[in-house]
Amino acid sequence: MSDFSTLELIRDPRGFATLWLSREAKNNAFNAQMIRELIIAIDQIGNDASLRFMVLRGRGRHFSAGADLAWMQQSAQLDYNTNLDDARELAELMYNLARLKVPTLAVVQGAAFGGAVGLISCCDMSIGADDAQLCLSEVRIGLAPAVISPFVVQAMGERATRRYALTAERFSGERARELGLLAETCPAAHLDAEVERWVDNLLLNSPQAMCASKELLREVGNGELTPALRRYCEGAIARIRVSAEGQEGLRAFLEKRTPAWQTPASDKEPRP
Structure with a gap:
């Protein structure tokens, strides 16, 4: 396990890593520290030749509630150039995750709002609970899903992205599967067993x-x-x-x- 404040990086002896979002008290919401630690963790995974693939998960009830409210309040007080620096940091995270050389699997339960949908979209494969709740929520608070939008479009198509980015409707894990954002869904109680099934299958491959x-x-x-x-x-x-x-x-x-x-x-x- 690596020394992070907002994450846990656990290397399984079978040859893969699980990267846990670990701000359970904040529903794994992003802040500047988590974004920076995710960049560092992804770089460590990419440089570890012993790892076959990575699993991305969230501790607790929710995968991630999106952006941390306190962090957003701070951002609202910053000028354009400082906000641009923040956006570039988030973009570095998303692009680095999408370009990670090993396969990536996101596992989604509970809420996955805003930038969390971006993380899911950047992974090669994603599975989740039937009753997970996903939302491109940015327009509800006067923002836009700018940095994550290319990855979301790639994951679930331009037309569906237009709908959910413009309406900010919540949609279920089952609906996310229909859109292609999630490959498979199952009851939340069975999600850990489904993860192990995926892990066992990936371990069969070169x-x-x-x-x-x-x-x-x-x-x-x-x-x-x-x-x-x-x-x-x-x-x-x-x-x-x-x-x-x-x-x-x-x-x-x-x-x-x-x-x-x-x-x-x-x-x-x-x-x-």
Whole structure:
């Protein structure tokens, strides 16, 4: 566990990290300190070669209530340039999370308002409780979801983003699944078990291949066919085939055995 005031970064011996938002008394609302600590934690995860993927969660009843009211009150007293610096810090967090080289999974329960929807959108995959409540709430307080908007549009589409950003309606986890913001939902009481199911499945995969696939899909984007993209994709499969894990995976498949990166169930460490 790393030394943070607003977060907990827990490295599981099976080879992944869980990054917990940990301001439970404030419903995990953002402030300047949490944003800065998230940037540092994400950088640590990106530089830790032992980690296969990251899970992003919130302690307590809520994933995150969005921006901290006291922090917003302070921001209202600042001039344009200081507010611009704050916006750049938030943007650094969102862009760094979106570009993290390892796969990311957000787990959503309770409320996820404002910038919290941005965090969810920046993750590669997200699951949540059926009864979670999500909201792009900025217009209710005279603001706009500016920094997070590109990521939200990518996650749930331009039309749906227009609706929920302009109306500030709350929508459920089930509705978020219909929009594509969440991949799957389940009853809140089953969420921890669902997280373990996702973790166990991700642990079956080649760590190197997951990172390579994430980089590949970033280059592919919306899939527009160009000569440059074709050459990139050809090179990507050639590189992964001759890599150590690519060779191990092919040999294990042909020899009908478990690849080296998979830990037999009997050898797993106890879960914390």
